[in-house]
Amino acid sequence: MDPNPLLLYLSARDRLDSEERTVLDQMIGQTQKVIAGADIVREGAEPIESCLMLDGFAARYHLLTDGGRNISAIHIAGDFLDLHSLLLSPMDHSVIALSDCTVSMVPHKLLLGLTHSHPHLARLLWMTTLIDAAMHRRWLMAAGRLSAAGRIAHFLCEIYVRLKTVQQTEDQHFWLPLTQLQLSDAMGLSTVHINRTLQELRHRNLIRWEAGRVEILNWDGLQNMAQFDATYLNLEPRPR
Amino acid sequence: MDPNPLLLYLSARDRLDSEERTVLDQMIGQTQKVIAGADIVREGAEPIESCLMLDGFAARYHLLTDGGRNISAIHIAGDFLDLHSLLLSPMDHSVIALSDCTVSMVPHKLLLGLTHSHPHLARLLWMTTLIDAAMHRRWLMAAGRLSAAGRIAHFLCEIYVRLKTVQQTEDQHFWLPLTQLQLSDAMGLSTVHINRTLQELRHRNLIRWEAGRVEILNWDGLQNMAQFDATYLNLEPRPR
DNA sequence: CGGAGCGTTGATAGAAGTCAATTGACGTGG
């Protein structure tokens, strides 16, 4: 978390001038620690600030009436967790810290001000929410049309590329503190099936996953199984 | 499509002043007809204008390598189909007209100009993409944690409320020109299963669906089966 | 030591997919 991860995230997609970099650095005022398992934002809340992840993992989730849970997104360093609450309110889902996290709360007043004072930065923030939506669409594709193994493979491909963008990978491995229960809520599968499918991925020598550490052994194989194409992440610097 | 449907969409969520209304009306310049079955935007394209739906139905879809298809969103009058292409490019999915449509192409130059000249309108456009994302999240919840019947019920609840917002419903019924094949691509189910599940919904007297005309017979039952809560559509006028 | 959480396994049930065929509505060409 040394280099500002939001800066890494944005500069992978567009050029930032030095004033914009300054504004982004100043945006991170006080940082806060959040303990694993704690809710960062609650469904129904009407936040007056948005939470920027500086380090750790978080998940957006929604509880069902029958006790089930659905995870619709995983967030990592550099992501805004609830930027949409700037314009949408109340929150229609909650966000939970999956690991100990470092976050920074950015007042909506400041963000709204950017839409007047720094339209280009405001557009880039808008862009981050558009990329969230693009990821949702891929998850929908995976949920509707891929097998359980393909779905997990897609998730791993996506998270690997995203982590790499904010310099949170080493070679082909990365830290991913997800339990199989959490993964099952994200993939829309049962824990038992997650377990067996992970074994399948391991036996095929596609991945290693031990103690929260994932290693990708066969990127092409994984990508192929997932029909993964990173275009939707828009990892190309261009004027936006 | 007589009253500007974008105006209906937006004014259901925030107050618009008269200048803003004028800008929105002028945004609709030339209208175009698109024939059912035609692609409106193609994956890989780098549009320099975004398509506003004035009348009809369209779907965002993505083709898989095995010939499968996934529909990640249905769009109706008042929706921007590819507003995200303003900041994300190239298109990571295509859009097809499900019925004959009337659309208006709005140049990106004009939309980018709004981010400088009319920040509030720009924020409202941003909001429309945030609502798209919120719908994606609900679809993910439905795909991952609801039964086939619940998933279809959720879809019908959502589309009903959205159509109502832009005055495209009459009492409890509305026009919905979706084939069962298209519905299966949207729900991530097979056509056979869609067919049987629709029969189930009909036998339970929840809906009637004949010749592209859907009638909701038991809203509470449908909503309950779908765990539908319209909060995520943000149908409350408030400053944004 | 004992419980809690997590990963794992086996057995079984149920949901949804696949394959194949039929029906009815509609449009077109002869």
Next chain:
DNA sequence: CCACGTCAATTGACTTCTATCAACGCTCCG
């Protein structure tokens, strides 16, 4: 006016995938 092709909806038989239920082992920690 009828034969024919096409498309959408429907049905039956069968298979495959995934969920559920129940248990067990392991590790961590109070």
